[in-house]
Amino acid sequence: MKLEASGISINFDAVPLLRDVDLSVASGEMVGLIGPNGSGKTTLLRVLARLRRPDAGAVKLDDRNIEDIGERQLSKQIAYLAQDGNVHWPMRVDALVALGRLPHRQSFRGHDGSNRAAIEQALVAADVERFRHRTMAHLSGGERTRVLLARALAVQASLLLADEPVAALDPLHQLKVMELLQSTARKGTGVIVVLHDLSLAARFCDRLVLIARGGTVAQGGPLEVLTPAHLALAYGIDVICGENAGIPYFLPRAAASTGNLL
Amino acid sequence: MTVFTLDEGSPRMPRYGMLVATLSAAIIAALFASTATGYAPLRIAAAVQDLLDGKDSLSALVLLQLRIPRALLGALVGFSLGISGAAMQGMLRNPLADPGITGVTSAAGFGAVVVFYFGLAGVTPLALPLGGVAGAILATLVLYGVAGAGASTMTLILAGVAISSFFGALTTLALNLSPNPYAVTEIVFWLLGSLADRSLQYVWLVAPLMALGWLSLLMCGPALDGLALGEDTARSLGFNLGRLRLQLIAGTALAVGSAVAAAGSVAFVGLVVPHLMRPLVGNRPSRVLLPSGLGGATLTLIADIIVRVLPVRPELKLGVVTALIGAPFLFHLIWRLRSEDR
Numbered sequence: 063m064k065l066e067a068s069g070i071s072i073n074f075d076a077v078p079l080l081r082d083v084d085l086s087v088a089s090g091e092m093v094g095l096i097g098p099n100g101s102g103k104t105t106l107l108r109v110l111a112r113l114r115r116p117d118a119g120a121v122k123l124d125d126r127n128i129e130d131i132g133e134r135q136l137s138k139q140i141a142y143l144a145q146d147g148n149v150h151w152p153m154r155v156d157a158l159v160a161l162g163r164l165p166h167r168q169s170f171r172g173h174d175g176s177n178r179a180a181i182e183q184a185l186v187a188a189d190v191e192r193f194r195h196r197t198m199a200h201l202s203g204g205e206r207t208r209v210l211l212a213r214a215l216a217v218q219a220s221l222l223l224a225d226e227p228v229a230a231l232d233p234l235h236q237l238k239v240m241e242l243l244q245s246t247a248r249k250g251t252g253v254i255v256v257l258h259d260l261s262l263a264a265r266f267c268d269r270l271v272l273i274a275r276g277g278t279v280a281q282g283g284p285l286e287v288l289t290p291a292h293l294a295l296a297y298g299i300d301v302i303c304g305e306n307a308g309i310p311y312f313l314p315r316a317a318a319s320t321g322n323l324l
Numbered sequence: 325m326t327v328f329t330l331d332e333g334s335p336r337m338p339r340y341g342m343l344v345a346t347l348s349a350a351i352i353a354a355l356f357a358s359t360a361t362g363y364a365p366l367r368i369a370a371a372v373q374d375l376l377d378g379k380d381s382l383s384a385l386v387l388l389q390l391r392i393p394r395a396l397l398g399a400l401v402g403f404s405l406g407i408s409g410a411a412m413q414g415m416l417r418n419p420l421a422d423p424g425i426t427g428v429t430s431a432a433g434f435g436a437v438v439v440f441y442f443g444l445a446g447v448t449p450l451a452l453p454l455g456g457v458a459g460a461i462l463a464t465l466v467l468y469g470v471a472g473a474g475a476s477t478m479t480l481i482l483a484g485v486a487i488s489s490f491f492g493a494l495t496t497l498a499l500n501l502s503p504n505p506y507a508v509t510e511i512v513f514w515l516l517g518s519l520a521d522r523s524l525q526y527v528w529l530v531a532p533l534m535a536l537g538w539l540s541l542l543m544c545g546p547a548l549d550g551l552a553l554g555e556d557t558a559r560s561l562g563f564n565l566g567r568l569r570l571q572l573i574a575g576t577a578l579a580v581g582s583a584v585a586a587a588g589s590v591a592f593v594g595l596v597v598p599h600l601m602r603p604l605v606g607n608r609p610s611r612v613l614l615p616s617g618l619g620g621a622t623l624t625l626i627a628d629i630i631v632r633v634l635p636v637r638p639e640l641k642l643g644v645v646t647a648l649i650g651a652p653f654l655f656h657l658i659w660r661l662r663s664e665d666r
Contacts, residue, residue, distance in 0.1 A: 137562030
């Protein structure tokens with residue numbers, strides 16, 4: 063399965079936010095969407111999930127325009143993990159994860175065997191099974207993020223769009239969530255993840271799309287995208303970059319002396 | 325807000341089916357108790373026998389024309405308020421929302437006031453409920469006209485508050501301009517909420533409208549569950565939020581508009597009952613809907629029995645009693661919230 067956005071342009075109150083952006087993800091692939099604050103990452107992800115219409119361009123799922131796909135059918139194909147992880151009622155973890163099966167459930171019927179199996183798999187995959195009986199109010203930030211990720215995994219969609227799932231997590235939980243997303247991709251799901259941490263993006267993603275200043279600055283393999291010139295242009299920073307034990311790292315050193323006009 | 329920390333599946337929580345059965349049994353018991361309660365002594369068995377024999381005895385008339393309609397309306401009105409309260413709290417994701425937030429309660433009240441004001445109440449016994457239902461329909465149309473089909477939750481709340489204020493103002497205007505003090509008294513007493521002296525015709529008029537509203541609200545359960553995770557997530561789970569809001573508001577207008585049309589303003593049931601149910605069924609909005617309807621029916625029937633049993637004359641109005649029960653519960657809720665904040 064392939065999700066392909068082409069020529070996407072988005073305006074906010076007639077002010078251009080993004081112009082002519084292309085982005086695609088295929089089954090088994092993990093794509094990182096990176097860029098500075100306000101560059102339009104979340105808006106672009108919402109367009110990909112059909113939560114917002116682009117002002118120009120189209121999004122296709124296996125060559126079919128997503129506008130032509132029924133709501134229920136699309137909800138089984140694309141799982142969306144919102145940046146705002148608010149849960150408005152203090153539900154129990156397993157009840158919350160079960161909400162991921164709503165697209166698959168028949169009205170007024172309980173969950174069938176396949177739904178229950180999907181919920182169990184998601185609880186185990188996100189490593190939240192052991193506190194399944196606790197309510198969200200009694201979990202730490204990292205635990206809550208993993209529960210919400212489990213909810214998205216429970217959809218068992220072909221594509222997963224995750225908006226900053228590791229923001230506000232400590233390094234250990236960041237690693238765990240990124241490993242989980244990567245293993246989800248390796249099992250055949252196409253994953254697009256919005257990230258701010260360039261080192262995590264370089265380490266875990268197969269491809270990166272860097273957007274800034276109203277368009278795509280670069281896209282391709284992580285080391286092709288995360289060059290000092292691209293980062294100076296997009297973020298306005300000079301970076302210290304290197305590799306340790308095969309793991310790339312990128313540290314901001316200072317505001318870029320040239321290139322950035324943000 | 326984490327007022328209730330138990331949730332579905334907890335061993336300290338009753339099974340859902342068992343709770344629904346228990347509440348249903350409580351409604352049936354309260355219906356019988358309500359039928360047996362009144363100022364005139366009534367031998368129910370003899371009255372039923374007279375009804376079956378086709379005798380127009382006084383007992384049979386009291387049972388058929390006064391007691392049974394009052395009990396049935398109590399259950400219908402309470403169910404409507406309870407389920408609508410749970411639906412509105414789910415839609416707005418706010419535990420302090422109540423059915424009146426859409427402006428329907430105020431508009432239905434105004435519809436009935438118009439009937440009083442122009443002296444139409446004597447034309448037909450159904451003038452009052454018809455006026456109330458017309459007010460509720462008008463409020464719903466205005467709500468959609470003002471807010472639009474794809475309105476956000478905030479726009480809906482603002483539109484509801486505006487409509488509620490507007491019809492409230494029209495009601496006070498009617499009181500202000502009322503030609504005689506008797507009409508004012510009638511209007512004020514009616515607005516306080518009561519089930520006294522309603523005929524079976526009221527039941528036949530409002531029951532089908534209410535049932536349509538209940539069905540509409542119950543069908544929204546899964547979407548309300550999705551909405552608990554925010555609007556974007558609910559949409560990504562395949563729910564059309566514009567259609568959902570339309571269905572919820574139409575369902576609430578039918579159920580609550582009919583309830584106000586039949587009984588006037590019965591306060592706090594819609595706000596309080598969902599809170600009473602959540603410790604028993606969990607916080608998932610779809611699980612709160614049906615038990616809130618059943619709990620609302622039980623609470624309203626009990627309050628209406630209290631109205632008649634209390635040695636207070638003139639008889640207390642139902643809306644006064646539900647408010648006297650409901651307001652302390654809100655204080656209790658605030659107290660629990662404060663305890664959690666410490």
